Amino acid sequence: MQKGAEAVHAANPNVLVILSGLSFDNDLSFLSRKQVKLSFSSKLVFELHWYAFSNGHAWKNGNPNQVCGNISASVMRRAGFLLKQGYPLFLSEFGIDQRGTNANDNRYFGCILGLAAELDVDWALWTLQGSYYLREGVLGMEEFYGVLTYDWCRPRNATFLNRISTLQSPFQATSFDSGPGLISETKPYKIFFHPTTGMCVVRKSLLVPFQLGPCDESEAWDYTQQHTLALKGTPLCLIAAGDGEMVNTGVDCSDSASKWELISDSRMHVSTKMTATGSRRLCLDVGEDGSTIVTSPCRCLGNDISCDPESQWFRIIDSSRAVLRMYF
Numbered sequence: 671m672q673k674g675a676e677a678v679h680a681a682n683p684n685v686l687v688i689l690s691g692l693s694f695d696n697d698l699s700f701l702s703r704k705q706v707k708l709s710f711s712s713k714l715v716f717e718l719h720w721y722a723f724s725n726g727h728a729w730k731n732g733n734p735n736q737v738c739g740n741i742s743a744s745v746m747r748r749a750g751f752l753l754k755q756g757y758p759l760f761l762s763e764f765g766i767d768q769r770g771t772n773a774n775d776n777r778y779f780g781c782i783l784g785l786a787a788e789l790d791v792d793w794a795l796w797t798l799q800g801s802y803y804l805r806e807g808v809l810g811m812e813e814f815y816g817v818l819t820y821d822w823c824r825p826r827n828a829t830f831l832n833r834i835s836t837l838q839s840p841f842q843a844t845s846f847d848s849g850p851g852l853i854s855e856t857k858p859y860k861i862f863f864h865p866t867t868g869m870c871v872v873r874k875s876l877l878v879p880f881q882l883g884p885c886d887e888s889e890a891w892d893y894t895q896q897h898t899l900a901l902k903g904t905p906l907c908l909i910a911a912g913d914g915e916m917v918n919t920g921v922d923c924s925d926s927a928s929k930w931e932l933i934s935d936s937r938m939h940v941s942t943k944m945t946a947t948g949s950r951r952l953c954l955d956v957g958e959d960g961s962t963i964v965t966s967p968c969r970c971l972g973n974d975i976s977c978d979p980e981s982q983w984f985r986i987i988d989s990s991r992a993v994l995r996m997y998f
Contacts, residue, residue, distance in 0.1 A: 722778035738781035739935025765796035833868035843990030859890035
């Protein structure tokens with residue numbers, strides 16, 4: 671691999687050099703013990719492949735929160751550690767059966783979108799083509815992971831495209847020295863990303879409820895040491911009102927209803943324990959209208975493998991995108 675990297679560099683010193691890992695590019699953990707030695711720097715990229723089937727049938731046979739947490743931790747040990755060392759990590763293959771009938775893929779997809787948004791990695795999707803002239807000896811084989819339909823004339827799954835569209839632009843600003851991304855003067859802030867829809871928590875004014883909407887329209891939040899979620903530049907914090915009730919903002923940020931924690935193995939349940947509910951936890955959720963943000967009893971915190979927590983999965987991620995709306 672080192673000889674190959676040097677050969678690419680010698681042929682063209684202006685291109686990135688991308689190195690992949692072992693076990694079908696699932697494993698770069700050996701680099702934590704011994705990093706490559708090359709004559710050049712600042713243009714080396716490592717790539718990773720991650721599919722649901724990389725872990726067999728774990729997704730459909732386990733509790734969604736537990737499986738997401740365990741496999742995400744494994745991905746960080748096998749590859750994500752490179753980001754902490756300052757290297758770019760390129761998720762160069764991922765994808766799902768876009769017919770929506772594969773339970774393993776469906777559970778995996780919300781988890782990988784949440785982690786990809788948090789890490790803000792660049793990615794490439796498998797795959798564009800809807801079919802092949804010839805593959806594996808089969809004429810006209812259909813590609814169910816393909817973005818396009820069999821005849822290549824239209825999208826196979828518009829909902830899928832909506833979910834990944836917000837990840838097509840970086841969330842976090844960078845400099846020309848550290849690599850490609852947004853060049854922004856906006857200071858980092860937090861947003862609530864909802865992997866199930868590919869949208870974020872937004873509110874168009876103080877007079878309307880929080881809803882799901884485009885991530886570019888999200889407010890700037892701060893997660894404080896006191897476990898409050900505060901709107902930057904204001905005394906306002908997020909407050910729960912009760913089971914099935916819409917969340918709102920207020921200035922009493924010392925009440926238990928304004929304290930939020932990330933619970934469950936997935937780290938995507940944003941939870942509060944209101945005094946009025948005793949020991950029962952409520953989590954951010956999407957209301958029955960499919961848009962309004964409410965709180966409801968947290969789901970799938972035990973070992974149940976049949977439950978579906980994804981409407982309650984919110985990833986609190988860093989962003990430096992330009993803020994359209996600030997309250998002063």
